[in-house]
Amino acid sequence: MVSIYNSIMPVVQRLAESGWLPESLKYAFVFNSLVAALILGPVLGGIGTLVVTKRLAFFSQAIGNAALTGVAIGIILGESYTSPYVSLFSFCIIFGMAMIFTRNRTKMTTDTLIAIFLCISLAVGACILLYVTAKVNVHVLDNVLFGSILTVNELDLNVLFVISFICILCGLGFYNRMVLSSFNPNLARVRGIKVIFLDYLFILMVTIITVASVKIIGAILVEALLVIPAASARNLSRSMRGFFFYSAAFSTLSCVIGIVIPMELEIPVPSGGAIILVAAFFFAATTAIRQLRRAYPALGKI
């Protein structure tokens, strides 16, 4: 993985210096963040279609909040402030698995259950965070909470490569089966689908991709990128093909535009915030298009 990075980077730098690519790409952090955006965009957009189909938007929000707690735990355990991956991964995975385990074992409705988990996680996170901020500079935390392209380093990219690879593999392999199990679990089981296993696998996918996106989008906002592009895509598409590819495209565009514009205009905003604002713009635009199509059916095929 390191070698992938090391082999691409010099080439891009040379191209940037000789004017083939935008000049800012010769800076490592710009290069890093754009690579991250180009990987994260499609993966988050694709998984987002599953999140929306399975009606788990709220669920993924809870995992995003768990990331916040994970960061807090990492700092207290003495991991690096900027990339406390061990704590992040362990806490979020335990959290996600516990949530789905409890859901499968109790008669509680899912939204009540998620609300409980979400609040517990926030409470723990808030306590630990306030405790640790007495010791460290608070602004270090901003990066993890809201994303910052300045701090994306080689380690982050490598984590992102590996996690995305796993998610793409599982996502493509099990996409149909995951959708079917949410449509009717009994029918899915008759057809030999391991419904419970796929439940866990999907939450695991959402969890690890959330953790991998923390640096660039931030713990608080990752989940927006799982939901908003898919919702925008749903506005435009009539079939699963459009749904998936529009979602991946909107998500990727949001990431790239959200990184490039603030950088070019030198506006000091967190990358996560900018990315989500771009995504929100796409949502507004597609909603408008949908309304127009309703009013004037002749516009049907845009």
Place this chain on the structure above:
Amino acid sequence: MLTKNEDPPRGPSICFEMVGLCLSNITILQDVSFTVKAGDMHCLIGPNGGGKTSLILSLLGQMPHTGRIAINWTDGTTIGYVPQVLDFDRTLPVTVNNFMTMICQNMPAFIRTKKRYKDIINNALRLVSMDTKAERRLGELSGGEMQRVLFAQALIPFPDLLILDEPGAGIDRIGARVIEEIILVLKKQKVTMVWINHDLKQVRQMADAVTCIHKQVLFSGTPEEVLTTEKVFQAFSATTTNVRRDSP
């Protein structure tokens, strides 16, 4: 019956022995015993909440039931299942074709439908007269159209045992004819069918055997034997009082 030179039934026989089911301390089924003969079209009737769906799920091995359910398998027996409902967000952009593709293949439906499944899907949809609506969204289908798609799904791959959970509900006369015709074809092929059906007229016409379930077996036998006015009246009058008591 004219059994001289008939093929042996391709479907299995099923034997329910003292089947019981308790969910969250409520007894849903108790001492249910009856037999479905191989190649029979066996209807289950009974009041709402009587436990028909639960019994079918027990048969499919998806309920923690007690007692014994023996399916007399031959190797490679395929089960088709038509569920009562699909639970999905009706605004989702999933077309009938997308749905059928997801049933058939593992390659994501958003990429494409593999060539070898295209004809299979098209044929199954044509059987239920839904081939012209293959590009409709699932959410835009009427209740009856949805049922027909669910029926088509159960025909891929061709089943030896077909389990239908009220495919007639919400279906109009034409839709009912479509399904009756397919069921007659399946009957000729000696597929074993277990069909939850509320339409007593249809049961009288088509069923080889009928069992009425209301927690227990109220009666079981051929339609001529058991579907007497008196018995049916008893079963469903018990129902009315029960339903009133159950619903607040």
